[in-house]
Amino acid sequence: MIKFGIIGTNWITQQYVDAAHAxxxxxxTAVYSRTLEKAHEFGDKNGATKFYDQxxxxxxxxxxxxxxxxxxxxxxxxxxxxxLEADKVAVVEKPIVANPTEWMALDKTLKAHPQAKLFEAxxxxxxxxxxxxxxxxxxxxxxxxxxxxxxxxxxxxxSYLSGNEPNIFSLKFAGGALQDLGVYLAYDAMVWFxxxxxxxxxxxxxxxxxxxxxxxxxxxxxYDVVLNIGKNVNSExxxxxxxxxxxxxxxNAAELNRVEYLNASGDKELISTAPDENPMIAEATDFxxxxxxxxxxxxxxxYQEWLTLSRNVNKLLYNLxxxxxxxxxxxxxxx
Numbered sequence: 001m002i003k004f005g006i007i008g009t010n011w012i013t014q015q016y017v018d019a020a021h022a023x024x025x026x027x028x029t030a031v032y033s034r035t036l037e038k039a040h041e042f043g044d045k046n047g048a049t050k051f052y053d054q055x056x057x058x059x060x061x062x063x064x065x066x067x068x069x070x071x072x073x074x075x076x077x078x079x080x081x082x083x084l085e086a087d088k089v090a091v092v093e094k095p096i097v098a099n100p101t102e103w104m105a106l107d108k109t110l111k112a113h114p115q116a117k118l119f120e121a122x123x124x125x126x127x128x129x130x131x132x133x134x135x136x137x138x139x140x141x142x143x144x145x146x147x148x149x150x151x152x153x154x155x156x157x158x159s160y161l162s163g164n165e166p167n168i169f170s171l172k173f174a175g176g177a178l179q180d181l182g183v184y185l186a187y188d189a190m191v192w193f194x195x196x197x198x199x200x201x202x203x204x205x206x207x208x209x210x211x212x213x214x215x216x217x218x219x220x221x222x223y224d225v226v227l228n229i230g231k232n233v234n235s236e237x238x239x240x241x242x243x244x245x246x247x248x249x250x251x252n253a254a255e256l257n258r259v260e261y262l263n264a265s266g267d268k269e270l271i272s273t274a275p276d277e278n279p280m281i282a283e284a285t286d287f288x289x290x291x292x293x294x295x296x297x298x299x300x301x302x303y304q305e306w307l308t309l310s311r312n313v314n315k316l317l318y319n320l321x322x323x324x325x326x327x328x329x330x331x332x333x334x335x
Contacts, residue, residue, distance in 0.1 A: 002089075002291055004033075005030030005050070005058045007069030007079055012093060016068055016121070017046050021279035023140060025288030026066075032058045050101045055079060066091060066291070068121075072167040073174035074328070077102040079280040084109045084116040089291055095317060096120040096184040096310055098328055103314045107307075117294075117303070119287050120310040122187050126282040129256040129272040132193075135156055136248055136261055136271055137241060145223035146241040148188055148253040150181045151213060151230030160206065162230075168231070169210045173331045175208040176210035177231040178203070184254035186320075187225040189218055192241070195312055196220055199323035201286050206232075209326070283305040 004012055004026055020026035022284035030050040031043035039051040053106040059067060059082050066089035069079050077097045084106065094170075097103050110118055124130050132200035137143065156166035167173040170182060178201065189196070196218035203214030214232030223242075228235065245264035248271075251257050258271035277284065283285045321327070 002026045002065050003029040005068040006068045008060045010205045013070045016280050017286045019278045022281050030058050030064050074198050084113050087113050087115040093121045095179050099318050100315050105259050116332045123280045125187055126286045132271045137217045139140040140243040142233045144242040146225045147229040148185045148239045150254045151233050151235035153234045154231040157232050159209045163325050165208050169208050171209045174328045177213050182229040188253050189225050199319050200310045201320040204322045313320050
């Protein structure tokens with residue numbers, strides 16, 4: 001049983017805790033929050049027995065094997081580094097860090113602490129329906145591009161409209177549509193098509209300087225892939241991957257609840273299965289498999305593949321932001 005602590009007590013943390021417990025491989029032991037009162041508020045109802053208002057105390061606790069990090073984006077790097085330096089496992093919500101400089105610093109920390117492990121919680125790539133799409137692409141004779149959409153009105157956008165600056169729409173906290181929902185589509189593109197030769201990001205900036213929505217174009221030698229991303233609109237447009245006369249049709253490129261294959265004769269085949277009620281169960285199970293049996297050759301390959309994917313997705317997002325002239329606070333000076 002992997003004993004884990006958490007940083008961040010929002011809805012996504014609750015979803016991960018539920019998924020971890022459902023996998024029967026994890027047990028929530030510790031909760032960090034800025035106040036012990038808030039730590040107890042989340043932890044008491046989820047079976048935690050230890051509560052902290054100092055991260056260093058939690059990561060150095062011998063009864064904590066791993067830490068799940070779901071804090072604002074800009075805090076991921078420093079917190080993950082603390083976990084790795086304590087020779088623990090860091091599971092970090094996407095996006096794992098803000099830029100390649102931070103990613104390489106974590107990679108250097110991993111090499112200095114071989115007992116530590118780092119996972120980016122890109123939950124959808126672990127789900128069966130994502131793997132079904134990946135397999136179907138491999139079976140297609142030719143790929144001629146794709147249009148992938150994920151646009152969902154944020155619960156924080158009303159606060160923005162009222163004159164506030166929620167973390168998710170703040171450059172100080174590495175926010176914006178690309179850095180949030182865009183991570184899903186960046187993972188899609190990286191797994192299914194690889195690193196593009198050129199990128200462009202046409203975005204609509206909010207008064208905070210962060211992007212509310214945008215269109216990214218990824219250029220490959222033989223085709224383009226278009227990513228439609230938004231956190232201030234709702235879209236019901238599906239996503240498609242184009243073959244010759246055949247097409248993969250997805251209800252949503254991130255949720256992947258329903259996926260169909262349209263063959264050259266115009267017949268549709270359902271290639272998806274009913275997803276788990278909690279979409280994080282698959283990743284929690286996969287991470288536990290690697291943590292519990294790190295010497296297994298397949299687990300080693302999977303872990304290295306996930307790390308490589310994380311690095312490449314981070315680079316893609318960074319390149320898109322640079323093209324779209326989106327710079328996080330102090331980033332120009334740092335990079």
